[in-house]
Amino acid sequence: xxxxNMKSIDEKIARQVVRPRPAESHxxxxxxxxxxxxxxxxxxxxxxxxxxxxxxxxxxxTVATDPVNFTALHARLPEAAAIDYSADSLKxxxxxxxVILCGPGLGTDELAWRILDLVCRSAEPDQAVVFDASAxxxxxxxxxxxxxxxxxxxxxxxxxxEWQRLSGIKIADQGDRANQEAxxxxxxxxxKNVILVLKxxxxxxxxxxxxxxxxxxxxxxxxxxxxxxxLAGITAAFIGQFGQRLSSVLAAVYCHSKAGDDLYESxxxxxxxxxxxxxxxxxxxxxxx
Ligand SMILES: NC(=O)C1=CN([C@@H]2O[C@H](COP(=O)(O)OP(=O)(O)OC[C@H]3O[C@@H](n4cnc5c(N)ncnc54)[C@H](O)[C@@H]3O)[C@@H](O)[C@H]2O)[C@@H](O)CC1
Ligand SMILES: Nc1ncnc2c1ncn2[C@@H]1O[C@H](COP(=O)(O)OP(=O)(O)O)[C@@H](O)[C@H]1O
Numbered sequence: 001x002x003x004x005n006m007k008s009i010d011e012k013i014a015r016q017v018v019r020p021r022p023a024e025s026h027x028x029x030x031x032x033x034x035x036x037x038x039x040x041x042x043x044x045x046x047x048x049x050x051x052x053x054x055x056x057x058x059x060x061x062t063v064a065t066d067p068v069n070f071t072a073l074h075a076r077l078p079e080a081a082a083i084d085y086s087a088d089s090l091k092x093x094x095x096x097x098x099v100i101l102c103g104p105g106l107g108t109d110e111l112a113w114r115i116l117d118l119v120c121r122s123a124e125p126d127q128a129v130v131f132d133a134s135a136x137x138x139x140x141x142x143x144x145x146x147x148x149x150x151x152x153x154x155x156x157x158x159x160x161x162e163w164q165r166l167s168g169i170k171i172a173d174q175g176d177r178a179n180q181e182a183x184x185x186x187x188x189x190x191x192k193n194v195i196l197v198l199k200x201x202x203x204x205x206x207x208x209x210x211x212x213x214x215x216x217x218x219x220x221x222x223x224x225x226x227x228x229x230x231l232a233g234i235t236a237a238f239i240g241q242f243g244q245r246l247s248s249v250l251a252a253v254y255c256h257s258k259a260g261d262d263l264y265e266s267x268x269x270x271x272x273x274x275x276x277x278x279x280x281x282x283x284x285x286x287x288x289x
Pocket of ligand 2: 133158159199200201202203217218219220221222223224225226227228229230231
């Protein structure tokens, strides 16, 4: 196992990543993000993820979902385009995206398996893939799919129960050494750009170099369904506009929790949609002073 070294995820990292926008930029500068998920039961999950992606600065956002969610998505988020995730056009969308987020509210039925298989097989080295929620539950039954992926960057964002399913490590035993070893088992030796975001009260981020990062922000007001979908959307947007880099993921983790902390100062709980709405102001502050 590689040597371990703990670092803090704090405002300094976020400030280095969230820089002022170049004057001559356009929507294409900030990434094409494709979000896949939202079955008939969990349309809210992919809508929250998409709202987070748009609010965190994704240049172009497309949502591939069950058509039953189209009206709600268009009403809630006119900035995003929508396609049917069971249609052949998903292949074209997968080919043209810079960042693919797969999983929020996807479910675990046969269609979900087909979609996951397509994402795993089609991702190219110039693309980043973020797996969250249902996609992680499916991958816990077929972890071999991960080893075959060619994506330039692969980000897994499990909470502790999802990580238990994927790694086989019980929540009580999820120490740094065990987590690192499980990550190394899940991926081929040659894969470099793999990032594990293990969500909890103090989220930890691991990569295959042995570095470990511990989040310094976050609060119990964020313990609300949809908060992880929101982090996944912010993460995809940050990779899309700031690049396929570990620092983009660390900044996303920090900004998500810092936004939660700012709102928690005057509110008993933090709704995921409020957190998303606050993101542009937080990013402006981080980028300017
Ligand atoms: N409005 C919506 O449509 C929502 C849909 N969701 C989707 O629902 C699907 C299944 O999610 P479920 O929440 O039912 O099942 P999960 O598998 O996500 O969670 C199962 C249980 O794990 C436990 N757990 C233990 N440690 C935890 C930790 N550190 N953080 C979070 N949970 C922890 C919790 O008690 C939780 O009820 C996913 O696809 C997800 O995206 C959720 O994101 C919630 C909101
Ligand atoms: N008590 C807490 N302290 C700090 N952060 C929290 C707390 N509870 C939840 N969070 C954060 O909220 C998010 C919850 O993610 P997740 O459980 O996947 O939600 P969902 O599946 O409902 O979208 C994670 O980023 C987690 O770190």
